[in-house]
Amino acid sequence: MxxxxxxxxxxxxxxxxxxxxxxxxxxxxxxxxxxxxxxxxxxxxxxxxxxxxxxxxxxxxxxxxxxxxAGLLDDGKAIEEITYEGYGPHGVGVIVECQTDNKHRTAPDMRHAFKSHEGNMGEQGSVAWMFDRVGLLEGTKAGTFDPDEEAIEGGANEVYANDDGSYEFYTAPEDLDAVRDALTKRGWKITKAEFSFTPKTPTELTDEQRKDVEEFLGYLDDMDDTHRVYATL
Incomplete structure (x- = not known):
């Protein structure tokens, strides 16, 4: 056994x-x-x-x-980037970025995911208004430094420390490349540089409601075609 x-x-x-x-x-x-x-x-x-x-x-x-x-390998399966939006449990706004070689499979799978967790998949733009589009960079730097000073000198709007010793910098989308270059010149090793979403106003939840939402977000994240998941938390 x-x-x-x-x-x-x-x-x-x-x-x-x-x-x-x-x-x-x-x-x-x-x-x-x-x-x-x-x-x-x-x-x-x-x-x-x-x-x-x-x-x-x-x-x-x-x-x-x-x-x-690059188009050098033709196996008949092109990868597409598709974004789905909707409301999860307890009215939480959710955006799911997918990468798929079969959108006719992904769309119904995504719709089922929302419905089976007491949510509802909406049309394009149905919850995007609940988020701000931002640039996100993540990186590490050796030695002693002031994170706020690094953010100011690098041109970032905000900086947050992660538990693993790395830091996240948020910028305006159009400033992403410039901030990455500035931080790199200041000795930062950038491990992530991408466009992201942040909620304008986080949805207020009880502990029990938050468990429902986190279970749903985990389910979405585990789906084969899911690339990134954002929620108004």
Whole structure:
């Protein structure tokens, strides 16, 4: 019995790792399609490759994804970026960014996810008004420094510390590249640079309601085609 349980655990872990690799490969393909296959000239691609290597994604998978995105590998399955919006449990606004090779599969799956968690998927723009579009950078820096001073000197609007020792910087969308360059010159190792959403007014929830919402967001995040999830929390 114990041995069977251990084998089942290994299979589950392998499946989870495979799902992670698939999502990372899609981001690499989309980045290569958007900005070209050269990571030195495509910062989004470079960051996507770094993220893949960080979790030991096979080099063959990375190279195949780059070729696929650059149009050098025609397997008949183009990756599209699609955004879905709606209300989750207790009226929480939710935006889900997906990367998929079959939107006819993804749309009904997403609709079912909302409906099965007492939510409702809406039309484009139905909850986007509840969010601000921002630029988000994440990075680390050695030595002693004042985070607020780093944000000011780098041109960021806000900075927050993460539990792992990294920091998040928020900018206006149009300032993302300039702030990244400024922080890099100040000795920051940037590990994330992307457009993001932040809620204008977080939805007020009880502890029990928050559990319902977090369960829903976790369900969305685990879906194969999900890339990023944002909520008014």
């Amino acid at each position: 114990g041995k069977s349980w251990k084998n089942a655990g290994k299979v589950e872990k392998a499946a989870q790792k495979g799902q992670i690799f698939t999502k990372l490969a899609r981001e690499i393909a989309v980045a290569a399609k958007a900005g070209g296959p050269d990571p030195d000239a495509n910062s989004r691609l470079r960051l996507a490759i770094d993220a893949a290597k960080k979790v030991s994604c096979p080099n063959d998978t990375i190279e195949r994804a780059i070729k696929k995105g």
